[in-house]
Amino acid sequence: MAESVLSISGIEKTFHGEGEDCPALSGVSFNVASGEIVCIMGPSGCGKSTLLRIIGRLEHEDKGSIRTIAEHVGEGVSAAMIFQDHALFPWLSVEENIIYGLRLSAQKIPDTEMQRRVDDLLSLIHLTSFARSLPHELSGGMKQRVSVARALAIRPSILLMDEPFSALDIFTRRELEDEILRIRQELKTTILMVTHNPEEAVYIADRIIILSERPGVVAGIITVTLPHPRSPADPDFIRIREEVAGRVKGRNEVGCAIQHE
Numbered sequence: 001m002a003e004s005v006l007s008i009s010g011i012e013k014t015f016h017g018e019g020e021d022c023p024a025l026s027g028v029s030f031n032v033a034s035g036e037i038v039c040i041m042g043p044s045g046c047g048k049s050t051l052l053r054i055i056g057r058l059e060h061e062d063k064g065s066i067r068t069i070a071e072h073v074g075e076g077v078s079a080a081m082i083f084q085d086h087a088l089f090p091w092l093s094v095e096e097n098i099i100y101g102l103r104l105s106a107q108k109i110p111d112t113e114m115q116r117r118v119d120d121l122l123s124l125i126h127l128t129s130f131a132r133s134l135p136h137e138l139s140g141g142m143k144q145r146v147s148v149a150r151a152l153a154i155r156p157s158i159l160l161m162d163e164p165f166s167a168l169d170i171f172t173r174r175e176l177e178d179e180i181l182r183i184r185q186e187l188k189t190t191i192l193m194v195t196h197n198p199e200e201a202v203y204i205a206d207r208i209i210i211l212s213e214r215p216g217v218v219a220g221i222i223t224v225t226l227p228h229p230r231s232p233a234d235p236d237f238i239r240i241r242e243e244v245a246g247r248v249k250g251r252n253e254v255g256c257a258i259q260h261e
């Protein structure tokens with residue numbers, strides 16, 4: 001087994017509202033190995049996004065620890081996040097959107113190196129001829145590929161993706177899933193991805209972590225050893241997909257009635 005690049009231990013998180021506390025995560029622990037693709041699944045509102053935000057340091061845990069082992073020592077970057085809605089700046093070109101992430105990061109990167117990285121990433125996502133295009137000139141799938149490139153630009157030791165493809169149609173989604181598998185193959189990127197789609201999880205994951213209803217605890221871990229490329233029509237694939245779907249229970253929204261006014 002490759003060494004762990006991420007080690008999560010005993011994560012607790014409660015949101016405090018007016019009069020009502022909303023426990024979101026309770027004692028969540030797991031490790032992610034270097035180069036592994038791990039999918040997180042669970043009923044709506046069970047704390048998947050909260051967990052990802054905590055790992056990406058966009059939210060504070062109440063208790064527990066997160067240890068990331070940066071592979072690029074000295075660059076000081078551990079995790080990069082990709083959201084469902086791609087979050088590109090509409091007034092910046094594809095190239096400028098990718099560079100933006102680099103400029104924001106604490107890394108001191110010379111301009112020539114920056115341009116080289118952007119060119120490499122554009123070629124990786126097959127968008128070299130769209131370098132100067134604006135986001136509105138791209139399809140949904142192309143925009144999401146740009147946000148993947150932007151996240152990869154800082155060379156994170158782990159890529160965090162929160163339902164990144166759920167707004168895309170099934171064909172574009174499959175294309176992007178294949179792209180993620182190819183990027184992992186080429187760059188050995190470690191990927192932690194939230195999805196509510198059992199087929200997607202079985203298609204790309206090495207392991208699937210299933211959280212219970214809120215407050216989320218790890219209710220099960222399913223290891224998928226099918227060789228790539230995987231076929232959703234394969235009987236073994238279907239059997240694992242059914243098992244995953246069956247273990248992700250309580251599909252109703254279980255959010256707390258916290259007033260935000």
Ligand code: ADP
Binds near residue numbers: 022047050
């Ligand atoms: P999931 O991504 O699994 O659907 P979330 O992590 O978004 O779930 O939310 C988990 C629970 O925490 C939900 O009940 C949600 O209403 C609550 N929650 C999330 N963020 C906040 C917040 N900023 N303030 C209060 N409650 C929140």
Ligand code: MG
Binds near residue numbers: 049
């Ligand atoms: Mg969510």
